[in-house]
Amino acid sequence: MPNTSMLAAAQPFTTGERDAVYKAIFTRRDVRDQFLPEPIPNDVIRRLLEAAHNAPSVGFMQPWNFITIRNQTVRDRVADAFARANEEAAAMFTGERQSRYKSLKLEGIRKAPLNICVTCDRERGGKVVLGRTHNSSMDLYSTVCAVQNLWLAARAEGIGMGWVSIFRDADLKSILGIPDRIEIVAYLCLGYVDELYERPELEVKGWNRRLPLDDLIFEDRWRGGD
Template sequence: MSDCAPVVARVFSTDERQALYDVIAHRRDVRNEFLPDPVPEDVLRRILGAAHAAPSVGLSQPWDFILLRDPVRRAEVKRAFDRANADAQEMFPAEQRSAYAALKLEGIEKAPLNIVVTCDRTRGGAVILGRTHQREMDLYSTVCAVQNLWLAARAEGVGVGWVSIFDPAELRPVLGLPDHVEIVAYLCVGYVSELFDRPELEARGWARAASLDAHVRYEVW
């Protein structure tokens, strides 16, 4: 029998399926609820393993995971966030700026671990199956790895917060990134004291989540 022969697809039980849906429904973007307790290496390994199991275009696996624990390096990242966050506040209408300023939008220094998920845009060679006409598929593949990481972390009782308010050019020298590697996600990771029972921005009145039906279309836009 060939090594690549297909096998019968596993059918998951009702409880297993429900556990997956529960993890998805209870995933949260964590900002201020981090505890100082370190994430054990075996737990971290499982979470990263889930991320590494994500689908990727042409099996290129373009992602890498930079683990940041150094407080000095993270302080540099926090300063980059603070500069960008001050700029971002001014982009909103005047009546929203005070509400924006009251939001906690990162846990860079509070979380015990930061993980930078990058995309090596040269990995796999010049021509990659599935990326011949949509060059951005490597970035999308890396985002799939981020989602896997996030859901695995939630299943392990570990919180994750995605920080996107910074100028990537400021972080490149801090992280020593080569030119062909892009930052896809800056994640704050750690155990948490509590979680919101719905998206925090909704709980704080900043936005409201729409229903599924508002986003389902048939055949054409």
């Protein structure tokens, strides 16, 4: 039996509290280059990282680490590594799609006053981790939950965040001194913004559209074809 002295009442949020949660979810955006130069105060950074650290994790293994990066020289090296990978990525598209890709502005690494690299220590918790016995990727999924917590907290603080995924892991590990055994999950750019797109930028700029939710919901079994 659980120790009832350790349990808290599971009361629903007030209407205002609930609306604030949904507002953070629905107005969160991937910010690419709209960052202001104003630095983020240390106490705000701490709140954001506390929110990330309070994410759920399978087996309560908490596999994440957070590397905060404000040094301009380090960010310049990361930006150069990104630029090399971005050229490779652009070459994978053809025609109009390639032109549209090249028109997207991805300047957050240098422009945002704070970068954060989120990693996953896949050895944390030992060889056998509760809940990970049959799906070895649960530690990675748990780390992504920390990223989402960070993103929603940033939105609540009026801070924009962008996720940079175009780089070679080896380049980033070399720049940041990350051991080979550690997995890089996310490289994030954070900073204050004075405006956000009403819809996701890639939707606004015609790259893709949000899929209808009803097309993605199945009941009892898979209904999406082979």
